Amino acid sequence: MSESSGSSGSPATDAVITTADGVVRGQRGAHLARWRGIPYAAAPVGDLRFRAPQPVRPWTGVREATEFGLASVQPRWGTQIGPRRAQPSGEDCLTLNVVAPAAPSSTPRPVMMFIHGGAYFIGTTALRLYSGSRLALRGDVIVVSINYRLGAFGYVDFGEFSTPERPFDSNLGLRDQVAALEWVRRNIAAFGGDPENVTVFGESAGAHAVLTLLATPAAAGLFHRGIAQSAPADWGVPREDARAFARGCVGNLGATPANAVTMLQQASTHDIRKAVERQMARDTHERPGAFAIAPEVDGDYLPKLPITAIIEGSAHPVPLIIGTNLDEARLFVRFDDTLPTTPERLRGVLSGSREAESRIAAAYPGYPAPKAAVRAGGDYMFLRPSLQVMEAHSRRAPTYAYRFDYAPRAVRLAGFGATHALDLLPVFGGVDSAFGRATTIAGGHKGFRAVQHEFQDNWLAFARTGKPLATWPEYSEEHRITRVIDYPPRLEVDPGKSKRLAWESVRVPVPE
Incomplete structure (x- = not known):
């Protein structure tokens, strides 16, 4: 099967879809249609660094959707997609991909949204295995895969250093996943999908993300079933631990509480990533099996540890x-x-x-x-x-x-x-x-x-x-x-x- 066309030797043709944010053009082959790199939130750069995802600014004309977007910021080895090949990464990473059977359907198709694993630290949807092509064809379903912020830019809470002029938000990677589900709710019907029949599935940290969505109030009604493959199900970080980890990262960056906001705004992507990696190495050495890069129980967006919400019965009953x-x-x-x-x-x-x-x-x-x-x-x-x-x-x-x-x-x-x-x-x-x-x-x-x-x-x-x-x-x-x-x-x-x-x-x- 050709990864570019979705068919065996058949040339791809345009697949133009009008979304709520603008028109996108993917590729349609004999068996499959694909759209790649569609933004589901505004680029989290500049003043939006370390902020909750914001709506996409609508565009005019036709946006090409044939290439994968950037992977989230991470070490280069985390984005390996082949021998000597790595997916480019960067902060502007909030994109998703859609693959669907090319044949029309008389009824809306079920939707499966995949959340990749990688310890909330590495991973990319550009990995060929994650294309979803064979699932889409075998099951007559639509498969959506998402990139979301990881590591330093997705799961470190710098909120202690917020100021009224420059706030920092918590649980950014989790908020990205909810934003992707909201995009699916608004747009998947245009691709032939059923927004009332959405399954979220993931493996490893992606499986933990599925369980976390069960415990996230903002995700209510956005998905209807979940599949958790090899979930480290009791992961989660109490607020005080999250803030202590962030203080260590800021210290590694060479900042003080007085200039932390400026440093976090102006430091390079590379320097912030390395500062967080040093803190991660110290943390995992001291506490094997514990991971500070994980959703935080912030009392607001994620009120309880996911496993606690499930045990207490307050999780979404899907x-x-x-x-x-x-x-x-x-x-x-x-x-x-x-x-x-x-x-x-x-x-x-x-x-x-x-x-x-x-x-x-x-x-x-x-x-x-x-x-x-x-x-x-x-x-x-x-x-x-x-x-x-x-x-x-x-x-x-x-x-x-x-x-x-x-x-x-x-x-x-x-x-x-x-x-x-x-x-x-x-x-x-x-x-x-x-x-x-x-x-x-x-x-x-x-x-x-x-x-x-x-x-x-x-x-x-x-x-x-x-x-x-x-x-x-x-x-x-x-x-x-x-x-x-x-x-x-x-x-x-x-x-x-x-x-x-x-x-x-x-x-x-x-x-x-």
């Missing part, structure tokens, strides 16, 4: 699919080991409790050997809080739980297993891509393709109806039925029960 991967942490220990994947680190996040560690050791045979410790560390970060979400959300809305177990032989031999982010390949239909074929070079292509169908058919059914396929029952505290996505797939009642009970007995208090 249907939810949520799950984790069997071997989440194996990716991190190979490339970015910031999780509590050693007994020493795990003991730290458990507040040094020997009793807690003994319960974990009993649930993970072989502990404290490295393999068992790595699995426990991954489950601490992803499974433990996701179980809390499954339980609590199922009391108020249809909830569907899964665990992803499958890994092709080459992936297992490489030591990864069903690791973090591997699920993105089958969800987006990447099993037959060059990278997907490389994962099955030692066998397992048939199984991985079957897993791809399992993911896509359930995700698409859910986007269309609010329910996955009939073979996947709802989760409840009474039965805990979970879909194990493997080859072949199966249903299990309370899989990994001993691990669930161990984590329940040592549940880590959520910060307020």
Whole structure:
């Protein structure tokens, strides 16, 4: 499939759409139509740096929408989209992309809006895997992908340094996501989409963003179901911690409280990013598994920690699919080991409790050997809080739980297993891509393709109806039925029960 035209050798033709802000021209091929780099908010530069997203200034004439917009500010390695290729990044990054079947439809199509992961620090929608083409074709849906502010410009609250003349806002990346949903509400009908049938889905930090939107009052009514793949579900930063982190960043920038406003306004993008990265490195070294770059409980835009809102029952009661991967942490220990994947680190996040560690050791045979410790560390970060979400959300809305177990032989031999982010390949239909074929070079292509169908058919059914396929029952505290996505797939009642009970007995208090 040609990434530029959406067809096999068919030339692309104009796809002109009138949005609420102006006319955009994308590309239409034989099978797909695409629009890229459409602004959903004003460029957050100049006086809008560190401010909530503002409306787009309407334009006249036809705006070309055939190239991806800038990625959010981040290290260059975070925007790698191919060998020796990186997506340009910058502060003017609030754009989105739309892909839709080229054929007309007699009824509005379901909409799936994807929020990429990357620890709220890296990521770009220009990654070929995220195009959404195969999902759009297989499910007759419209896929929207968004860039949003990350790291220094999206998740650091400099509000303590605000002045009446120059205020700074909190939760900028979260506000961007809501602004993108508002754009979808206003405009997606012009692309053939149904603004009353919007599913938000994301992986890793993107999955956490889905759960955060559940707890964000401003997002009410803007989406109708959610899918959270490998969510670090209890992430979130109390206001005082957020402000302390921001003070450290300002200090790294060489500013004082007296000149902080001027420095934050005038410092280069690079200098601000590096100042925040230095503070992040210090913070993660002192507290493995804790991330200060995350949505802040500011008492206003985000009144409560997302997991607290879900547990207390104040989150939006939309249907939810949520799950984790069997071997989440194996990716991190190979490339970015910031999780509590050693007994020493795990003991730290458990507040040094020997009793807690003994319960974990009993649930993970072989502990404290490295393999068992790595699995426990991954489950601490992803499974433990996701179980809390499954339980609590199922009391108020249809909830569907899964665990992803499958890994092709080459992936297992490489030591990864069903690791973090591997699920993105089958969800987006990447099993037959060059990278997907490389994962099955030692066998397992048939199984991985079957897993791809399992993911896509359930995700698409859910986007269309609010329910996955009939073979996947709802989760409840009474039965805990979970879909194990493997080859072949199966249903299990309370899989990994001993691990669930161990984590329940040592549940880590959520910060307020």
